[in-house]
Amino acid sequence: MSSRNVRFVSAGALAAILLFLPLAGKLNEAHAAAPNVESQAKADAAATTEKDQSDLSVTVYNSNIALVRDVRQIHLQSGVFPLRFEDVAASINPATVHFRSLTDPTKLNVVEQNYEYDLLDPQKLLQKYVGREVTFEWQGMETKALLLSDNGGPVWKIGNQIVTGLSVGSYRFPELPDNLYSRPTLVWTLDNRGADAQRVEASYLTGNMNWNADFVLTVARDEKSADLDGWVTLVNNSGAAYHEVKLQLVAGELHRTPQAMDEERDMLVKNMAAPASRVQFAQESFSEYHLYTLDRRTSIQNNESKQISLLTATSVPVEKYLAVDGQQPYYYRNPQGIGNAIPQPVKVFYRFKNEQKAGLGMPLPAGTVRVYQADSRGGAQFAGEDTISHTPKDETLRIYVGNAFDVVCERKQTDYKKLASDLFEMEYQITLRNHKDGPVTVEVREPIGGDWEVVNSNYKWTKVDSSTIGFQIPVDNDGTATLDYRVRVKW
Numbered sequence: 001m002s003s004r005n006v007r008f009v010s011a012g013a014l015a016a017i018l019l020f021l022p023l024a025g026k027l028n029e030a031h032a033a034a035p036n037v038e039s040q041a042k043a044d045a046a047a048t049t050e051k052d053q054s055d056l057s058v059t060v061y062n063s064n065i066a067l068v069r070d071v072r073q074i075h076l077q078s079g080v081f082p083l084r085f086e087d088v089a090a091s092i093n094p095a096t097v098h099f100r101s102l103t104d105p106t107k108l109n110v111v112e113q114n115y116e117y118d119l120l121d122p123q124k125l126l127q128k129y130v131g132r133e134v135t136f137e138w139q140g141m142e143t144k145a146l147l148l149s150d151n152g153g154p155v156w157k158i159g160n161q162i163v164t165g166l167s168v169g170s171y172r173f174p175e176l177p178d179n180l181y182s183r184p185t186l187v188w189t190l191d192n193r194g195a196d197a198q199r200v201e202a203s204y205l206t207g208n209m210n211w212n213a214d215f216v217l218t219v220a221r222d223e224k225s226a227d228l229d230g231w232v233t234l235v236n237n238s239g240a241a242y243h244e245v246k247l248q249l250v251a252g253e254l255h256r257t258p259q260a261m262d263e264e265r266d267m268l269v270k271n272m273a274a275p276a277s278r279v280q281f282a283q284e285s286f287s288e289y290h291l292y293t294l295d296r297r298t299s300i301q302n303n304e305s306k307q308i309s310l311l312t313a314t315s316v317p318v319e320k321y322l323a324v325d326g327q328q329p330y331y332y333r334n335p336q337g338i339g340n341a342i343p344q345p346v347k348v349f350y351r352f353k354n355e356q357k358a359g360l361g362m363p364l365p366a367g368t369v370r371v372y373q374a375d376s377r378g379g380a381q382f383a384g385e386d387t388i389s390h391t392p393k394d395e396t397l398r399i400y401v402g403n404a405f406d407v408v409c410e411r412k413q414t415d416y417k418k419l420a421s422d423l424f425e426m427e428y429q430i431t432l433r434n435h436k437d438g439p440v441t442v443e444v445r446e447p448i449g450g451d452w453e454v455v456n457s458n459y460k461w462t463k464v465d466s467s468t469i470g471f472q473i474p475v476d477n478d479g480t481a482t483l484d485y486r487v488r489v490k491w
Contacts, residue, residue, distance in 0.1 A: 048074045050087040050243070054199065057246035058209075058300070059291075060234060062365065066209035068242075071102065071201045076192045080111060085186040089206035090239020092184065096205040099188055107194030114187040126150055128177040137169035184239065208237040211249050213310060213367030217399065219350065219383070221374045223320045226352070228360070230310035230367075232281070232292070234300065242300045249281070251365035251390055252289030281310055283362055290363045290390075313359035318352045324409050324430070326446035341410035341431065345403045346442060348384075353396050364391040371401050406435040407442065407475070415486070425455065427486040434475040444471040450489040457485035 055071035068089065076083070085099075094115035101108035126134075127150045135144050146157040156163045186202065211234045219226040232249060236242075281292040292310070300306060324344050350371065354360045366389050372380040384401030391397055415427035434440050446469050454461055454469065464470040475481040 046077065046082055047084040047086060048072050055246070056242060056244065057248070058242055059248040059250060060209055060211045061250045062211055062252075064207060064210045066206050066238065067203065068206055069201060069203045071199060073197070073199050075197050076108070076190065076195075078192055078196070080189060080191050083188045083190050085188065085202055086184075088184050088186055088202070088204070088240060089209075090184045091207040091209070091237070092186075093205045093207065094186075097186060098203045099186075099200065101194070101198050101200050103198040103200075104194035107192065108198060108200070109191045110188050111191050112189040115184070122171075125173060125177070126154065126171065129173060135172040135174075136166075138166055206238045206240075208239070210235050213251075213365040214307075215364075215367055215369040215388075217318075217350065217369055217371045218380055219318060219320075219371060219373040221376075223350075223373070224318065225315045226318045226350070228311070228313045228316050230312075230364070232308045232310050234306045234308065236300045236302060236304050236306075239302060241302045244297045244299060247294040247298055247300070249292040249294075249365075250289050251292065251363070281308075290365070292365075310365075311360075311362055316352055316358045316360065318350050321349050321351065321443060322404055322407060322440055323347045323349060323443040323445070324411075324432075326411060326428075326430070326444070341412040341429075344409040344411050344430075346407045346409050346432075348401050348404050349398055350401065351396055351398045353394065354391055355394050361393045363393055364388065364397075366390045369397075369399050371399060407440060408433045408435070409442070414484070419488075422491045423488070424491070425486060425488045427484065430473075430483040432473055432475045432481045432483075434477060434479055434481075437477055439474060439476050439479075441472055441474045444473055444483060445469070446471075446485075448487055448489065450491045452487050452489045455486040455488050457483075459483050459485075461485065 052072040052074050053070060054073045055069075057069045059067040059069075061067075070088070074083075092115065094113075097113060097115070099110050099113070126147070129147050130150055132147060133144050134147050135142060137143070143158065145163070148155040148157055148162070153164060154166070156166060192198075211232055214231045214233055216229045216231075217226050218229075234247075234249075281294055284291050284293070294308065298306075298308070324346055326344065327342065352358065354362075354364055366387070368385055368387050370385040371383045373383045375381050384399075386399045386401065388397055388399070410431045412429055413426060414429045415425070417425040419425060428446065430444055430446075432442055445464060447467055448469055449467060457471075459471050459473060462470045469485075469487075471483055471485075473481050473483055
């Protein structure tokens with residue numbers, strides 16, 4: 001072959017090689033991409049989100065915690081592998097997490113458990129790139145720089161210079177670090193010797209979720225009956241939303257360790273949702289507590305306060321009464337000074353019995369009772385509020401709404417005698433003036449210490465307990481009643 005032909009063949013071969021190189025590169029890229037796609041598929045198969053949920057239930061306690069039971073239908077690999085369980089509450093207590101298979105519990109075991117809460121945000125993303133190159137916009141140009149540190153502010157190496165205080169427009173990161181998560185995630189290492197498709201349950205306690213009861217007592221104009229409406233106010237700041245959830249509430253004094261209470265004591269109500277439809281809760285005893293179950297599913301958004309109807313009772317018999325609680329006696333002088341009577345507040349209460357024949361009889365959880373009363377024009381006016389404790393059925397509730405405006409009480413000590421070294425006599429006078437249009441009766445309770453007996457009294461008295469004497473004092477409209485009683489006390 002001539003040298004000219006050799007040169008021609010060589011040139012053709014070189015051209016073919018040059019044409020083939022880009023194609024080979026594309027083939028290599030495609031070949032390299034295949035395992036990545038496969039790895040991504042495996043990664044996706046080893047993760048589960050709320051889309052896999054087949055059932056969800058939440059039991060909320062009135063001590064700022066909730067029990068979440070999350071059931072999902074997922075596909076599992078065989079052997080030992082990691083599983084990412086996403087869409088859990090940000091306020092989860094990792095020590096309370098329990099994972100099990102409902103399909104084949106004996107063949108799916110947890111080898112290791114981790115709770116990943118290093119959540120993705122711009123600052124943490126920047127910190128994860130310390131020691132790596134970052135692309136950003138600076139002075140209208142795209143610049144690449146080495147991030148040396150991010151302690152109180154980023155320190156960059158641009159070329160041969162160390163630069164701080166850059167006014168950066170935006171950052172561009174080539175990838176998301178493996179140890180940053182976009183949402184709280186439970187990561188289990190599982191050992192699966194059973195089926196590929198299984199129904200699994202994860203249960204855990206989360207903080208920042210609470211509920212309380214609110215009641216509205218609307219008293220009739222004659223103050224002899226009232227309507228009672230109860231609402232559950234549920235507050236969710238746990239860092240997760242719960243959709244189509246089976247909701248249960250537990251009322252009672254749940255014992256918590258001091259450490260757990262310290263961790264979960266701060267909870268803020270940020271948003272108020274409109275009251276939900278009036279729905280009755282089914283109630284049952286649970287251990288030494290009471291369990292209220294909503295008879296339908298509901299959704300609870302994060303950072304939401306939701307109200308759900310608890311009960312409605314109409315024409316509940318109520319009794320209004322006025323009461324005066326005397327102050328602790330001073331056995332040697334009048335604490336207000338010589339001859340001055342001491343004003344005493346006349347407190348206003350409503351009381352009623354939580355019984356079935358009154359339209360109640362359901363164990364009432366602790367909460368706030370707000371009292372309204374009808375005025376002469378048929379409108380309901382706010383009359384006061386009080387808190388109640390957990391109240392079983394057939395117990396009496398006493399609601400303190402404020403102090404009487406038109407009924408005045410004054411109290412003074414009128415005599416004091418020392419009969420012996422350990423024996424004394426004291427006499428007291430309590431004056432009641434009624435400026436209302438109708439007569440009233442005031443319950444007067446006076447504290448007495450030591451070993452005591454009543455020497456005389458112008459009104460009938462009862463021994464309420466070992467240190468309290470009680471009187472029922474009627475006062476006519478625009479009238480005055482004066483109680484005088486004398487006691488002998490031995491110390």
